[in-house]
Amino acid sequence: MIGVLLSIIAGYWAGTYVGALSIVPWLLSLKRRDAGLVAFFLYAIYLGNSVQVSTVYSYSSLIAVLSFSLSLIVLLDDVLTGRLLPRRRELIAIPFILLGVLFPESLIVGGAVVLVSRVRFGRIAGVVLVVTIVAFALLRKTLDYAGSAPAQVAVTAAVGVFTFLLLLVWKNFKKVLLFEGQ
Amino acid sequence: MLIYLLLLRSSTEFAVSASATFPEGPLEAGKEYSLELRVKNSGSIVRLRPEVSARGLSVEFPESFFVEGEEKTLAGRMKVLEKGEVSIERIALRVEEWRGLYFDELTLGGARFQAYPSLEELREEARVERNLRLAELYRTGRFFGLESLDFKDLREYQHGDDFRRIDWKASLRLGELIVREFLREDNVDVYIFLDNTREMRKGIKRAKIDYGSTLVLQLASALLDNYNVGLVVYDEVSAKLLPARKGQAQLEAIRRSLGIKHEEKAMSLRFEFSASVGSRAREFLKKVLPMMKGRKGSPGIFEALSLLKGPAFIILITDLSNPRNVYRAVSEARKRHRVLILSPNPILFYSGTLDEKTLERLYKAYEERERLIKRFNALVPTIDLGPSDYLREIARVV
Numbered sequence: 001m002i003g004v005l006l007s008i009i010a011g012y013w014a015g016t017y018v019g020a021l022s023i024v025p026w027l028l029s030l031k032r033r034d035a036g037l038v039a040f041f042l043y044a045i046y047l048g049n050s051v052q053v054s055t056v057y058s059y060s061s062l063i064a065v066l067s068f069s070l071s072l073i074v075l076l077d078d079v080l081t082g083r084l085l086p087r088r089r090e091l092i093a094i095p096f097i098l099l100g101v102l103f104p105e106s107l108i109v110g111g112a113v114v115l116v117s118r119v120r121f122g123r124i125a126g127v128v129l130v131v132t133i134v135a136f137a138l139l140r141k142t143l144d145y146a147g148s149a150p151a152q153v154a155v156t157a158a159v160g161v162f163t164f165l166l167l168l169v170w171k172n173f174k175k176v177l178l179f180e181g182q
Numbered sequence: 183m184l185i186y187l188l189l190l191r192s193s194t195e196f197a198v199s200a201s202a203t204f205p206e207g208p209l210e211a212g213k214e215y216s217l218e219l220r221v222k223n224s225g226s227i228v229r230l231r232p233e234v235s236a237r238g239l240s241v242e243f244p245e246s247f248f249v250e251g252e253e254k255t256l257a258g259r260m261k262v263l264e265k266g267e268v269s270i271e272r273i274a275l276r277v278e279e280w281r282g283l284y285f286d287e288l289t290l291g292g293a294r295f296q297a298y299p300s301l302e303e304l305r306e307e308a309r310v311e312r313n314l315r316l317a318e319l320y321r322t323g324r325f326f327g328l329e330s331l332d333f334k335d336l337r338e339y340q341h342g343d344d345f346r347r348i349d350w351k352a353s354l355r356l357g358e359l360i361v362r363e364f365l366r367e368d369n370v371d372v373y374i375f376l377d378n379t380r381e382m383r384k385g386i387k388r389a390k391i392d393y394g395s396t397l398v399l400q401l402a403s404a405l406l407d408n409y410n411v412g413l414v415v416y417d418e419v420s421a422k423l424l425p426a427r428k429g430q431a432q433l434e435a436i437r438r439s440l441g442i443k444h445e446e447k448a449m450s451l452r453f454e455f456s457a458s459v460g461s462r463a464r465e466f467l468k469k470v471l472p473m474m475k476g477r478k479g480s481p482g483i484f485e486a487l488s489l490l491k492g493p494a495f496i497i498l499i500t501d502l503s504n505p506r507n508v509y510r511a512v513s514e515a516r517k518r519h520r521v522l523i524l525s526p527n528p529i530l531f532y533s534g535t536l537d538e539k540t541l542e543r544l545y546k547a548y549e550e551r552e553r554l555i556k557r558f559n560a561l562v563p564t565i566d567l568g569p570s571d572y573l574r575e576i577a578r579v580v
Contacts, residue, residue, distance in 0.1 A: 033282060073186045080281035115186075120226070122192025129185055163184040171191055173284035 001026065002086050002093065002114050003075030009100045009107055010067040018050045022075050029079040034179050036079040044072060056136060056152060057144040063104045070111030077118055089117045124170065132159045194279045196286040197225035198248070202273055204293045211265045211297050217241070219256040219273070223248035227280040232256070238268030238297065247280075265299040298437055299399060335363040370495045370520075371426040372409045374398050375486060376440075377500035378417045382526075385533070390526040393567075394499045395440040397524065401497060402436050413439060414489060416482035423489040483511045496521045501528050505554055512562055523564040527551060530568035 004022045011019020025043050029036025051068060053061045086094075093113040100107030135155060136143070143151050199222050205215040221230060227250060232243035243258040262268060270292035278285040336352055339359035352360040376398055382391045398413065405411050412426030413436045424439055481504065490496075496519045502508055508523075515521055529548050534540070551566075558564040 069183075073183065076183070076186065077281070080283070115189075119186075119189045120193035121189065125185060125189040125192045128188060132185075160184050163188055167184070167187060167191060171194070173191070173194065173196075173279075174286060176278065176282050176285050 001078065001084070002090060002097065003071060003078040005097055006067070006071035006074050006100075006107065006111055006114075009097065010064075010071045012101070013067065013104045013107070014051050014064055016050050018047050019071070021046070022071075025079050026075065029082050030084060033080070033082050036082070037178065040076060040079050047072070054149050055144070057140060063108065067100075067104060067107045067111065070108060070115070074111055074114050077115075086114075087117070090114050093117070124166065128159070128163055128166070132156075135159065190279075190281060190283060193226055194284055195225035196228065196277055196279075196284075198223050198228065198230070198275065198277050198286075198288060200275055200288060200290060202290050202293075204270070205260070205295075209262045209268070209295050209297045211262045211299055213262055215260045215262070217258045217260050219243060219258060220253075221246075221248065221256060221275075222253040224251060226250060229278045229280060229282070230256075231276040231278065232258070233274045233276060234258075234270060235272055235274070236260075236268070236270045236292070238262065238264040238266070239270060239295075241270060241273075262295075262297045265297050267294060268297050269294040296441075298441070299396070336360050337363055370409065371412060371492065372405050372495045372497065373412045373414055373426060373490060374401055374436075375414045375416065375483075375496055375498040375500070377483075377498070378415050379481070379504065380418065381503035381528075382501055385531060390501050390528065390531055393526050393531070397499055397526075397567075398440060399433075399437060402433055406430075406433055409495075411436070412494075414486045415439060416486040418481050421482045421486035421489060423486070426494070481507055483507055487511055487515050490519070494519050498523045499526070501526050502551075502554060502558065503528070505558075509558070509561070512558070516562060521562040523558060523562055525555070525558075525564060525566055527566045527568060 004026050007019040007022035009019070011017060021043055025036045025039035027036075028039045047068070051064070053065050056062050056065055090113075093110045096106050096110030096113060100110055136152075139155060143155065201220050203218040203220070205217055209215060219232060223230075228248050230246050230248055234241040234243065240261045240263055241258060242260075243256055246254070246256055248254070260270075272292050273290040275288040275290065276285055277288060336349060337360070339348060339353075339361050343361050347361040347363075349360050349362050376391075376394050378391060382394065383389055385392070402411050402413070406428060410426035410428050411432060413424040415422050422439070424435055427435075484507075496515060498508075498512070498521060500508055500523065502523075502525050512521055512523070529544055529551060532544060555564055555566050
């Protein structure tokens with residue numbers, strides 16, 4: 001439910017109503033997780049199409065990127081766990097999220113608090129996160145110019161490919177297949 | 183999003199250890215037992231889904247969540263579906279990560295149990311089985327000698343009464359059909375004799391002894407409400423007596439003495455009276471060679487009969503594979519007791535392959551058997567039974 005709240009407020013700051021659609025995957029996931037996942041996939045594509053961000057080096061667009069990506073992640077977590085109500089530990093984040101209506105930064109803090117309370121941060125994930133931030137900071141000179149969006153996407157994609165490869169080879173668990181569980 | 187997935191993977195750790203506790207002692211078919219699964223989770227939050235593969239049992243465990251470091255006991259239920267040897271082959275634990283992305287499997291060893299037949303199951307079976315042949319026998323009055331010859335009363339004919347009971351003189355006098363009623367014998371001890379000789383135990387898929395055991399339990403459960411019921415199991419050389427008593431405890435005792443396994447062997451299908459000695463010669467031999475235990479030709483059935491103190495109603499369950507001895511024993515027993523023979527027909531229990539030669543042999547055996555039954559019927563009521571005959575009628579009548 002927190003994911004839906006985050007999405008709606010993030011949508012409000014971006015001036016779009018698409019965030020309100022996030023309720024669909026969440027409700028579907030309560031009924032059947034796999035259906036919720038499919039709806040989430042469609043929602044994420046539609047959202048990516050309706051929100052335009054040109055650079056991460058301007059403050060307002062960085063806030064928009066972070067708040068949308070955090071709300072998407074929390075929503076995905078809601079869909080995966082299929083929970084109706086937030087857990088007690090997550091309630092701390094609610095005031096931050098509500099304050100997000102006035103200050104968008106507060107929304108990011110709220111989202112981060114929710115994630116921290118739900119997921120245990122491992123070392124490798126932390127390293128990848130830090131590498132991404134450091135890479136963007138170091139490459140600011142090369143990447144910060146008008147129309148640099150494709151270059152920034154290329155850097156993000158590079159980190160993405162690295163992470164994906166990491167996911168392929170690191171900790172090989174048996175996977176639950178879609179439409180096979182439950 | 184990928185970093186989120188990476189986070190999930192890094193926080194996932196499967197470290198579950200488990201041990202199972204099974205119920206002790208022999209089980210009873212149709213009953214439910216509880217069993218426990220002690221689980222310790224030293225890894226991340228997981229959902230545990232136990233799946234049990236079992237033979238003759240249905241086992242259920244609830245699904246459960248385990249947080250980090252949690253240790254708890256899952257209570258499962260186990261229902262026994264059939265008698266004989268049943269087993270839990272293995273318990274597979276599916277350990278799923280909280281968000282349902284990854285899983286791991288853990289396998290625990292199983293256990294074997296011995297299950298007694300259940301009374302409810304047998305009663306159910308009896309309710310379903312319809313045995314018209316036996317009903318016919320009962321109606322013609324040949325079947326169950328529980329009515330004595332002492333005259334009790336006259337009453338109007340009712341639908342279903344035996345025609346042979348109509349008192350024609352009284353009917354003529356009163357102008358309507360009148361039947362005679364007889365006194366019922368109530369305080370008689372009923373002894374069920376079960377033949378446990380080698381021939382009864384033989385059978386490829388199902389032996390006559392299995393059928394016999396079921397029959398004993400059905401008879402006992404039906405008769406125990408009104409009579410003292412005892413059980414005698416005899417084999418070639420000896421006999422074991424369970425004295426006649428009433429009540430559910432007796433039924434339990436009877437059930438416990440019926441744990442007989444069959445042997446996987448073909449039946450011999452021979453029914454002839456081997457020696458043909460004249461009656462006078464037999465009388466003479468009897469005087470010269472008194473019956474002795476352990477001597478060839480003096481099997482358990484004689485000992486079984488000698489175990490009975492007072493007069494009783496004997497239901498003898500035997501396949502008549504040793505007709506000479508049974509005949510002698512029954513004709514002796516008839517003087518003191520009332521006897522009814524229930525005989526599982528070996529030909530109807532034949533479950534081997536059928537070819538022309540076997541068919542011919544079976545037919546000959548069948549003819550031989552018919553003659554034998556006729557001969558026994560002249561002595562005491564004898565009922566030939568097939569594998570699907572259950573004495574539902576007795577249950578209803580008694």
